[in-house]
Amino acid sequence: MLAGSLAPAAAPLLALPAPRGKVPWGSGADGQRKADLGNGTFRNPIVAGDHPDPTILKDGADYYMTFSSFQSYPALVIWHSTDLVNWAPIAPALQKNLGVIWAVDLVKHDNRYFIYIPADPKGDGWSIFVIWADDIRGPWSDPIDLRIEGQIDPGHIVGEDGKRYLFTNGIKKIRLTDNGLATDGVLEQAYAPWRYPDDWVVENFAPEGPKLLWHNGWCYLVTAVGGTAGPATGHMVITARSRSVHGPWEHCPHNPLVRTTSVEEPWWSRGHATLIEGPAGDWWMVYHGYENGFRTLGRQTLLEPIEWTADGWFQAKGGDLSKPMRKPGRGRASPSAPPLSDDFSRNRMGTQWSFHEPAAGGAGRARYDGASIRVQASGTSPANSSPLTCIVGDRSYQAELSLDLIGNAEAGLLLFYNHKAFVGIGFTPDTLKIFEYSEELTWARRPLRTRTLRLRIHNDENVITQSYSLDEGRTWTRHDTRMEVSGMHHNVFGGFLSLRLGVYAAGSGEVRLRDFRYSAAPAP
Template sequence: MTPVWTADLGDGTYRNPVLAADWSDPDVIAVGPDYYLTASSFGRAPGLPLLHSRDLVNWSLVGHALHRLVPAADFAAPRHDRGVWAPSLRHADGRFWIFWGDPDHGILQVSAERIRGPWSEPHLLKAGKGLIDPCPLWDEETGEAYLVHAWAKSRSGVKNRLTGHRMSRDGRTLLDDGEVIVDGDRIPGWFTLEGPKLYRHDGWFWILAPAGGVETGWQGAFRSRDFAGPYEERIVLAQGSTDVNGPHQGGWVRTPAGEDWFLHFQARGAYGRVVHLQPMAWDADGWPVIGDAGEPVRVHRKPAGPPQPVEAPAADDAFPGGRYGRQWQWTANPRAGWTVAHGGDGLRLACVRTAHTHDLRLLPHVLTQRLPAETFTAEVSLVLDPTGPGARAGLAVLGDAYGWIGLERDPADGAVRLVHRFAEPVADRERDAAHARVVHALPGGRVRLRVGVAPGARCRFSYDAGEGWRPSGPVFAATPWRWVGALLGLFAAAPEGPGSAGTATFTDFRIT
């Protein structure tokens, strides 16, 4: 299928964003002719997505490095904006490494000989609250290894500073207590310094780190001859006259052709944090210049290299053999029995019995993927197989507010009806019940569902029960969680009770 968003313009140029979906807090490396990228996955599983490219413009999703979040008990229920924050990806000593901060537990890492794994079990490198955005460096000039990280004030009471450590080369032990190597409070006008990426270049230690806030900030560069500092700083990328607000944290990569490029994110509300690619050069004083004289580019020539096929992370899914593709993630650590194996195509979800059928935000068994573009239409066919009273299944747009359309077996008479429900981002989650709408009786228990998403993440739901497409309900405005974009979701659930509640089968998930 043709990608719903294409960054490659086919004439040797590209347009931003190169990844028009919520690949938050990206980091990137080059290993030979290949580029690899990872991003925040927060409370979803599997986590730590792994993307591959040969030109920094066309990307595919090749796997995940984290099958289950740890500690497992903490992620048995949804923790939408917790979990895996701002990972760093590196290749050193013959291994791939990913370090990330869990704001409630500390700094963790995994490693593997090959990008597709197998990856090691998570290792807790530094325990504590508010430890975020870690980045390691293996310094080939000295043989030493280092780590830098930022702080989340919500957990630690500290922010706007970067702490550095010496680290063992096996990435398992910090060799000192750490010290503040950059204090943003001492730099006039700088605040919310975070997201550091640590490099060695031209005899300097470099830290590329954003400040000023996700929505309104800028990208900074710091350099020092000594890891412990002192560091001098400069703003190297800012919004300027463009519409790219707060160009925020990302990673520098050097291509085999010797070109330098920088990937960063832009916060776009319900769409999450989309990824931009900027050219990068060095001025006469040895400082990086990112974008067009320090402002983001909209269209630019592609990195030098062999032509590559147009590609984007997969979104469509025919669910061959009853299996779902790697673009899907659960809203918590998965459990056995959520999917049901069968001999044909189509995803068969168990109607999991739960006390929270009234609120999708509380369900761990919602299968989700990112909104793939600003404007698109998602469709899926649904059959509610023989189920118990109150069982329901549907297609959702899930955020702090949510809307879904699907099928429900009436608890009173057992009839299958098409329903449309939504909930506002309010503390009283029971308000979902006040926004239920019975649309259509469907004795056959079969329907095709659609959501069309327009600019501003305005969602229009519709359905086809065999008589053509019909709209359902008012336009729904999707919303993010605090720093996580809204998601497309498929789910099946049933009220608490004894025995199996049956299954729901989804087929031919398609995005245009």
């Protein structure tokens, strides 16, 4: 972002009551909850479900954003908005498997778009890669390894000298070539971040996620410290400023600018922020947080107004983020994400569906076949099958899907965190299976001769009920075993992931997926 003039004060919170009951605010009968309340206000999150480490770009009247994609492929879905509140996915930017991907930076320079990507392709060490495109919708280039080894969380900035730099965790910096596709210097320490009092309850110091911008002649460095997960009071946002990207840096006297201070707050572990100018010239902060009691949903994307102060710093003005706030002014009406229900008549690979930890080329296991998807079987069970997954953002929801076994295949519907943490229901041509906490309950097997089955999972605030239908959903049989899954999140299993809907296809042959239906908070 370029330097701008002093912005007016952000809109205040509205004193509207938060809705009560099982149905999350903004949820339709079909689709995830929406941020826009339709009356000039919004409520967080602006992107529900697992969308952590947001990196946001203002490009004229348009805004683009992407998130950490971890082990999901296709990866790095680009989202678009014109009002900062309603967001819709465009397309994935990365098809080639780079292994685990953490916080990236999306930038535009000289009319070209770049994404700087920390990745661990072989599981033996991090480096930073870059992809580029002349159109935000792609096609995007193949990734280029910048060989910035052992670093994560790149943040791009053009210095007062006209040169391009990446800042990384630590907080370190390295100069780039003018085309941004190679390094042109050595990695060096750039800034010693502000430290919080020693008696604060945090995960660890962990300075990370540097995001930089110029404003009124100052270069502002916005950093996360305190650890990403762990205690709810750990993660936070701090800032410093300098007249030069080379320092010296001045700590903000108001640090931390954002921090969860009590487990009673609606959003936990808030941090990893980027500042962005709104359509009306007001200013906002985009960051992530865990919803109180629902770490299973992952880190969700939050929007909070900020105010530039007379001393040249800024302050967060959102207050209680569970309450409605006025939308940014003058933004053009922007579509939100489409409903999750999918008849498979058009390609949603990447924008909705992705494979978890696929082998090289494994993201090509799915092919569209009229009003269905055929998925090649992989592995022998959900524990090694690289399931097809879908992010959800509601506290309570129901999902159902018809599955046809082709060849010697096995398939099922899951709630999937990773290969060590999943639950679900599946079947072979002669057996119904149930999975609880990452293993099959063999004593709960039922004989069932069929190659076609419709499966349903109902999640009522982390209490799971599963059912099956032999007649395409006209009648249902509930499985006797119910499960509670509130512990399936990062603080237990690591990986910074979320509990997603998943479809596994194991054995040999293929599985046909038909008529996926999703609804928020229905009756079980």
